[in-house]
Amino acid sequence: MLQAENLACRRGERVVFAGLSFKVEPGEAVLLTGANGAGKSTLLRLLAGLLAPAEGRLLWQGADAFADRAAHAGRLRYLSHADALKPGLTARENLGFFARLWGGDAGAALDQLGLAALAGLPARVLSSGQKRRVALARLALAPAALWLLDEPTVGLDAASVERLGGLLARHRAAGGMVLAATHLPLPLPDARELRL
Numbered sequence: 001m002l003q004a005e006n007l008a009c010r011r012g013e014r015v016v017f018a019g020l021s022f023k024v025e026p027g028e029a030v031l032l033t034g035a036n037g038a039g040k041s042t043l044l045r046l047l048a049g050l051l052a053p054a055e056g057r058l059l060w061q062g063a064d065a066f067a068d069r070a071a072h073a074g075r076l077r078y079l080s081h082a083d084a085l086k087p088g089l090t091a092r093e094n095l096g097f098f099a100r101l102w103g104g105d106a107g108a109a110l111d112q113l114g115l116a117a118l119a120g121l122p123a124r125v126l127s128s129g130q131k132r133r134v135a136l137a138r139l140a141l142a143p144a145a146l147w148l149l150d151e152p153t154v155g156l157d158a159a160s161v162e163r164l165g166g167l168l169a170r171h172r173a174a175g176g177m178v179l180a181a182t183h184l185p186l187p188l189p190d191a192r193e194l195r196l
């Protein structure tokens, strides 16, 4: 279980949020909502261990999640606004990098996002939605307990949103957790809303 206790985060001089507490149980999904600038991306970066909280604690199975940073990094997949693709590498090579890091099969993961026919193209020639799908294919590599997704469906066509819905459902059925920031409808039935 993931548990946030009284989290506060400062960006520059500004306190973006404070006194934030919540729990996420295995199989649960949480939708982070709120106006532009409310702190959704900030919270995801904090949960990913990329920003330090100004106050509060993050617990994993009751113990400090950041006590072992490598273990925390290993239990999560963080998908930011950026697709984090090397433009000169093909879709398969881009995903292959993460497959070597985490395990899993790059070809099969691309297939799950409907990208088999584009696997040999350099990322620089892909459309913005296709790039997003290559980034999302990272979720179909080796399993990780906690998915942190920042606007995962931006630029996706309806079929790709449906494929992502399938990935999310299988992840949750296996006990995985999801926190997703979005302004768009997401295929996450029964997700709890956390409004910032």
Ligand SMILES: Nc1ncnc2c1ncn2[C@@H]1O[C@H](COP(=O)(O)OP(=O)(O)OP(=O)(O)O)[C@@H](O)[C@H]1O
Residues within 6 Å of the ligand: 011, 012, 016, 034, 035, 036, 037, 038, 039, 040, 041, 042, 043, 181
């Ligand atoms: N590197 C930074 N330095 C200073 N302030 C920052 C930095 N990054 C973000 N902020 C500020 O932190 C606040 C929260 O930003 P954040 O990106 O988390 O919002 P958000 O809820 O994800 O917004 P959006 O809906 O527009 O994606 C904003 O006021 C933003 O200007």
